[in-house]
Amino acid sequence: MSKIIASAAIRGAYKIVGQAEEKWQQAMDKWGANEPVGFPNTAYYLPVIYGILGEKVEKLGDMERILKRCKALLPPPVREEHPLPYLAPALDAGMATFFAEEIIEAIRYLEQPDFYLKGEDVTDEKIWLGAADDVIMRKRGIEFVDGTAPGFAAILGAAPTKEIAAQIAQELQQKNIYVFMAADYNGKRFAEQLVEAGVQIGWPTRLVSFGPDITSAVFAMGFATRAALSFGGIEPGDYRKVLIYNKDRIFAFAMPLGFVTDEWYANAAGAINFGFPTIADTPIPEVLPTGITTYEHVVSNIPHDQIVAKAIEVRGLKVTVAEVPIPVAFGPAFEGERVRGDDIYLEAGGGRTPMVEWVTSKRMEEVEDGKIEVIGPEITDVPPGSQLPLAIAVEVAGRNMQEDYEPILERQIHHLINYAQGLMHIGQRDIAWLRVSKQAVEKGFKLSHIGTILHAKLHQDFGRIFDKMQVKLYTEEDKVREIVEKAKAVYAARDARIEGMTDETTEIYYSCTLCQSFAPSHVCVISPERTGLCGSYNWMDCKAAYEINPTGPNQPVPKGECLDPKLGRWKGVDEFVTKASRGKIDHYYFYSIVHDPMTTCGCCECIAAILPLCNGVMTVNREYTGDTPCGMKFTTLAGTIGGGVSTPGFVGHGKYNITQRKFLIGDGGLLRMVWMPKMLKEEIGERLKVRAEEMGVPNLLEMIADETIGVTEEEILPFLQEKGHPALSMEPILG
């Protein structure tokens, strides 16, 4: 910290803490100490305060304690001549700044409940998204965990022009980095510049417009803090661990654009506590010695065309970006982009035209690597607003290629096409749906580029399992229909084969420690009948991943001697888990919620909980934000069981797993299910019916309560009794 920076940061902290006090006093006068305060739908209260100080701010009155802590943290101003050491006081002042900013923002939520949007998207009228709720945090958190989002940039202020803003944003997007935006410079804001430049902003495109003021920058820190608590399994208040976790694992940095005010410095000083350096475009003093951050603390005066590269280097981040030779930008950040109405140049599938995607194996001599054919009209042959039938047939060959890998490759098509800027893809197989925007076509995008993308990316990610690949894109209806028929037969055969696999007949399970970058003691072990709790990995995926990367996070686990067939426990699995969890967990049961259930990193799709009164279990999916009969919302549940601990009575699982034969079978299986959110019932209803019928209770779905029946055990019990739910007559779940 240079003297100038420390002095400014401390001044800034005084201002922000002063502002918080003033706002708090006014709010107290108006609402009183018992008025509830908080950010929407979160189990982490005001997250920085909760994570660092371990203090739950639930009411206005609770803020008094925090403001006292802030003031105690504020050091005396830095003397001009012979200053006392200022680094540590400035860092402390930075933390006080964050606490004060959370107070200011929480009061804003109280005073102006509609100031910020809810959800992930901006609207035409409003662009400020405010605090990320826990649904967003967990959904996006997975991307941080699996590496599709290696970090975030907290941008303050504005670029000199909207074009430069768009260029910086796109460069960050291409590097897969989230962009969190706050504050203004000379009345201009980066997020507004992007909108003006026609860039889609919002969580789906990773361009997150948190808020208009500097105080909104604290939402980025709240996101980071919650990652440590929810994925790192760190206890609230264990501030040192929260901060070191962030330094080691969350590759974030601050990028102030424009004049750095005292308040910005205060935020930058706070961010340094988290190991997040500052990379500025103005000639502020630099702080090059390392220590609190991994490398330099403050680097300044970086030209805009170099600032992203510099930031990544200073943060010590390795980003490997595949070069895909297409005329539009490409990367996960563009996955969430929408193509709507007037912007559509070409549309295929989605019920409008037939569309199908199909990966199939061929003999080596049948495939010419890199050959891309468009059979029928190209995009350039049709006018804007056209619709075309489309079949994407990917033909692969190679010594290591197996039929089982075809669906794995096929499933990549969805997100890979989506990664291209200006393309939107929904669905898969013969229910796929594609839109290509006018902007993309203007830049020169053609259908053949879909082949280019698939060839480049599939080779890069799956090169070990095939040697050659060619892509055929059919746009003539009769050809497309022909492919659809062939593909459908293959889909049916595949499904039957996967369905036929059982845990009993499979000797090798697979581990998944992908999340250990975030949850160092968590280990998933995935069997054919217990797919990964995040919903992303089934047994076959893991097998392929192991083939692709033999030293990677998916390793074969010979299950060994069966120690408990009913609850699902094997010697080989126990041994693996002990080692891979670094001794934290020495066993768990695959098929039980009652007895030492499997751990979760925190990114599970659903969490099941025992409902003792109903003698059954409930489960809740991540998207459902309401109350549940176990007394906890999803996010509270996830906070309780995440971070790699085994918590009897609760278990994280994937949505698909609910209808797998082994789902909680040790405790009675699916017939124990007494409550699910309505949206989940709808989503998996068809499969659930099939499985229920198999279990001899064809109308089980109708017996399962949801929030329309009640959100407490007492409320749903009469319903279950009336329906004659099988769980009620099963042996006591808590034996």
Added chain:
Amino acid sequence: MAEEKEAKSIDQATVDMIEKATQDGVRIVFERAEAIKPCPIGAEGSCCSLCAMGPCRVPMPKGKEETPEEKKKRTGVCGATAETIAARYFTRKIAAGAAAHGDHGRRVVEAFLLAARGESADFQVKDEQKLLQLALDLGVEIGDRSNNEIAIDIGEKLMEEFGKQEGELLFLKRAPLKRQEIWRKQGVAPRGIDREVVEIMHRTHMGVDQDYQNLLRQGTRAALADGWGGSMIATELQDILFGTPAPVLSQINLGVLKEDEVNFIIHGHEPHLAEMLAVAAQDPEMIEYAKSKGAKGINLAGMCCTANEILMRHGVPIAGNFLQQELAIVTGAVEAMVVDVQCIMQGLTEVASCYHTKIITTDPRARIEGATHMEFDERNAMASAKAILRAVIDNYPNRGKNVRIPSHKTDLIAGFSHETINYLLGGLFRASYRPLNENIINGRIRGVAGVVGCNNVRVTHDDIHVTLVKELIKNDVLVLETGCAAMACAKAGLMVPEAAKEYAGEGLASVCEAVGIPPVLHLGACIDNSRILMAATAMVKDGGLGDDISDLPAAGAAPEWMSEKAISIGEYFVASGVYTVFGVNWPTIGSKEVTDYLFKDYEEKYGGMWAFEPDPLKMAQLMIAHIDKKRKALGIDKARERILYDMAMRRELEAV
């Protein structure tokens, strides 16, 4: 022997006051040193006066090689070899130094227990956090117990350390594990503080231990009982009683004396009385009393290590270091010099007799003929401090006309305890030694040096300190200081943050600028050298710089040493793994074997070894060469590639 020096001091205030002393016809240390030259045989450790058959002088022949026969004949009456004689005296110096620090520590424990038991209303537990930390370290139960209950257990446990006969001192466990193993393997882990000193006195008595290596081994054991025993106990409990130091701005040199206020100087080493006087001097009643005597106020200033104690904790200005004690009186502006123990020259009373200054002794262990004795009663600490202060104020009307206060004074920042350094490097939430280690690893900081010790009238006052330290910081070595060494550098302006830019190399300066610290850090009194041991241990424990203190790119020096305490300190640093260079002269030169053993063989045994070099620039080169040797061994002598982390590397990280 150091060569004949030219100037008496590099400090202008000192030079001015030496001149005034000459004008006033007052005999001071600088003049006495000219009259009496050091005994050349004693200086090299070749004179044995242990029994009445001697004294026997066994000096090494000068200017020619000694034949084996001649060497055989060079013994005392009893047959004691030059080796035995040199080792005996060296070891006895350690005993005296360790005894001084041990006895200081014992008095602190006594005061601590008085406070804990409520028997002295004026002493209380001030630093609760450190109390609890110490309780954890010592395995003292905390539970729901009051601070005083915990403190009683701590005090009693530490008091036992002095008289303990078996086992090991408790604080040895604070050292890196590898270091503890070395001590056990070499048989030098001290059993009890007093026992090791007594055993030296026995073993160096006529006709007992006559194997120089065995003698030195016991010397090491006693020295460790000083550094990891008496000294460390003193520092820890002083911090709990009077507060752990935190950075504070103050001033140093004779210019801190004031024309129109009651000037009184507290001189010596123990902080209890000084703490009380610092409070008493601010008491409105006392200030009123001073005004009634015609003064505008009360000006307390420190001298020697007592000065360091109250500087570190209260920012009380310092009048000067060891060689300036008489000169403070020569200003004619000092009403009284209140002294306790250690480094108080007997010449003070003679100098004082030429002015109105009173010398007030306060400790029953240290009385001086011709001084006023007013014993400090710890049970009635404040009353007793006030009585002393009244006597001081009463002397103000006697101040004569012959007053000249030098204008020289320099600003300094002091107050760097090892706990504070930990905080300063990362703030409340990220406190650690990590940034220091990181910047050593990346080469911005080349290494760390501890420069400590006294003034010695046989060399130009302050010159060796300042020249050495400037050279070290110029070469990016961060310097930690205590005692009179710290004062020398403070007077030279090296202890303000601005000094980094002016004197330090680019790398060190950038770190100083980042943290806001001077390139030379003041860690306290000479008893507080234990803080340097703790800081070194903290660096080892933080990782990346080896697993023992001897692996650190670090070195120590006492460039202007004179007291036996310095030898004890040096020995415990060496035995803790630190390469340590002394200036002025070397007390075992009379025996090549003993000197080689200390300078060379020690490295294999302890990882640290002694060296002697009177020239400050050469001394710096030796220290830097050692630091570079350690950097090379650690593999941090070359620039390292920046590591960029991908997801797989993050997964490999251990949980925090």
